[in-house]
Amino acid sequence: MHPETENKSQSNIFIIYLLGFLFTLHAALPSYVTSTFLARFTSENFVGIMYTFSALLTIGAFTLIPRVLRKFGNYKTAMGLLIIDLLSILGLAFVKNEFLIYTFFITGFVTVALIGFNIDIFLESFSRDATTGKIRGTFLSTANTAWIIAPLVGSMILTDGDYWKIFLAAALLILPILFFVHNNLKKFKDPEYKIIPLKNTAGEIARNKDIRDIFIVGFxxxxxxSWMVIYTPIYLYTHIGFSWREIGIIFSIMLLPFVLTEAPLGRLADRRWGEKEVMSIGFIVMAISTGLIAFIEIKSIALWAALLFITRIGAAMVEIMSETYFFKKVHSSKADIIGLFRTMRPWAYIVSPVLAIALFSVDMPIKYIFVVLAVIMFLGLHWSLELKDTR
Structure with a gap:
């Protein structure tokens, strides 16, 4: 690569790191309080249904996104979605009508997922396979720094149930994002987005064993x-009795592994280690530590922070290795496959609340859903161990 082109690419990647941080902070600020906010208007079961419905619409949106990109390009699409997201979060902050609150929540859920996809396209276009692990690891570490900051900031903002303050702060964060996208990515050169029927895309994924398995790992x-985001805050706040300030401290400590481990693990994935071994260890750590949640009822910040910290060590290992593996296998022009990969999040938000509702319907105490989640994480070993390392 020409030195001038290389420098330009590095500059663009730095901008995308910054965008990743700001956008993640915008999404993370309300994420852990939204389920509790919605539960003020309805039951815990209906909150799960709201997430499921939002996820269904997100999947539908992802099937259309390659056509939107081909017509408008990634820059215009991102700008439009950011404006819609801004209006949605402002609606949650100030609107009192219950139906409109649900509408704004659903709209925001969908647009956040799609904007994350836009950022994927930007980042992948400036990446090379030889440095994918390093770039993805640094990007995820930068973005996950926002996840650490968000609960602390949120716990300071949220007083006496003033959820509107959280939503307003999240809305204000979109303004610098709009500025950086407009000033730095307006001339983004889009790859050729291939419009491939969903049936053909699914067939391509099904035929490629490694891609198929990494989709399952991603799911x-x-x-x-999804289960942790929806039910951990409810469990800690309603059943263990922590205040939001205490939960903010716990969650900030819990999320440290994403910042501390993902960048170095990404570099190691480029140079030394195979992805599947680290992924498999991650699933084991997630399963054991998540299962322990059901058996701890002590109201101790240190104990809960330590336990949830361990769950995220495992999750960070799986996340960086699955991201690195996928983007080494898939080019940025494959918007259809990247789009489907990003539907793993909404699919999870469909399946996990439905399963939780089924468990609640047979009077299972909320703490035991973490045992079920642990068993499901153990199942991940089957697919992670079947992957063929990229090295």
Whole structure:
């Protein structure tokens, strides 16, 4: 690569790291309080249904996104979605009508997922396979720094149930994102987005064993996140009795592994280690530590922070290795496959609440859903161990 082109690419990657941090902070600020916010208007079961419905719409949106990209390009699509997201989060902050609150929540859920996809396209276009692990690891570490900051900031903002303050702060973060996208990525050169029928894309994935297995690994990881995001705050707040300030401290410590481990693990994936071994160890750590949640009822910040910290060590190992593996196998022009890979999150938000509702319907105490989640994480070993390392 020409030195001038290399420098330009590095500059663009730095901008995308910055965008990743700001956008993740925007999404993370309300993420752990949204389920509790919605539960003020309805039951815990219906909150799960809301997430499921939002996820269904997200999957539908992902099937259309390659056509949207081909017509408008990634830059215009990202700008449009950011504006819609801004309006949605402002609606959650200030609207009192219950139906409109649900509508804004669903719209925001969908747009956040699609904007994350836009950022994927930007980043993958400036990446080379030889440095994918390093770039993805640094990007995820940068973005996950926001996940650490968000609970602390949120716990300071959220007083006396003033959820509107959280949503307003999240809305304000979109403004610098719009500025950086407009100023730095307006001339982004789009790859050729191939419009491939969903049936053909699914067939291509099914025929490629490694891609198929990494899709399943991605789904299981997103299943873990979805169940944790929806039910851990409810469990800690309602059943263990922590305050939001205490939960903010716990969650910030819990998320440290994403910042501390993903960048170095990404570099090691490029140079030394195979992805599947690290992924498999990650699933074991996730399973054991998640299962222990059901058996701890002590209200101790240190104990809960330590336990949830361990769950995220495992999750970070699986996340960086699955991301590195996937993007070494798939080029940025394959918007259809990348789009389907990003539907693993909404699919998880469909399946996990439905399963939780089924468990609640037979009077299973909420703490035991973490045992079920642990068993599901153990199942991930089957698919992670079947992968063929990229080295």
């Amino acid at each position: 299981l990881l997103q299943f873990f996140y």
